[in-house]
Amino acid sequence: MSVRDSTQGYSATQIMLHWTVALLVAFQFFLNQGIGDAFRAVMSGEEPTADAVDAANIHVTMGLLILMLALWRIGLRLTLGAPPAPTTSSSCCCSLWLFSTLPARWCSTSSSARTS
Numbered sequence: 001m002s003v004r005d006s007t008q009g010y011s012a013t014q015i016m017l018h019w020t021v022a023l024l025v026a027f028q029f030f031l032n033q034g035i036g037d038a039f040r041a042v043m044s045g046e047e048p049t050a051d052a053v054d055a056a057n058i059h060v061t062m063g064l065l066i067l068m069l070a071l072w073r074i075g076l077r078l079t080l081g082a083p084p085a086p087t088t089s090s091s092c093c094c095s096l097w098l099f100s101t102l103p104a105r106w107c108s109t110s111s112s113a114r115t116s
């Protein structure tokens, strides 16, 4: 059996997992109205609509699927390794913006929209 050389890049499975999780996380970020409606209905003692319950079930299932895929990805990372990090800083800045600046801005605008 040949051992994969991680300096050649990520494996096809790692790449597939990366983009699948990216798509699912984007889905969760942009399609969460239903679970929000269901959550607010339950918290105020009302019966959520059937559509909101369906949307909530999809949101939770997607979230758990993301968790399982992330654990699989960590397992592959530990067994297959990863190629060396790029020396340029552009991908680093892009990731920083995407995963820290953007959510922080989004949270502050969505919470101010809710209170207004």
Ligand code: HEM
Pocket (backbone or CB within 6 Å): 025, 028, 029, 030, 032, 035, 036, 037, 039, 040, 059, 060, 062, 063, 064, 066, 110
């Ligand atoms: C990576 C996975 C997930 C992502 C990216 C995600 C993302 C989001 C986002 C962006 C919202 C809207 C928040 C807001 O408007 O304030 C939301 C709401 C919610 N999510 Fe998730 N979610 C994930 C997984 C889950 C899981 C696994 C559960 C439950 C076990 C869950 C339960 C909820 C609930 C109850 C709300 C409504 C909260 C509210 O409106 O105050 N989420 N989610």
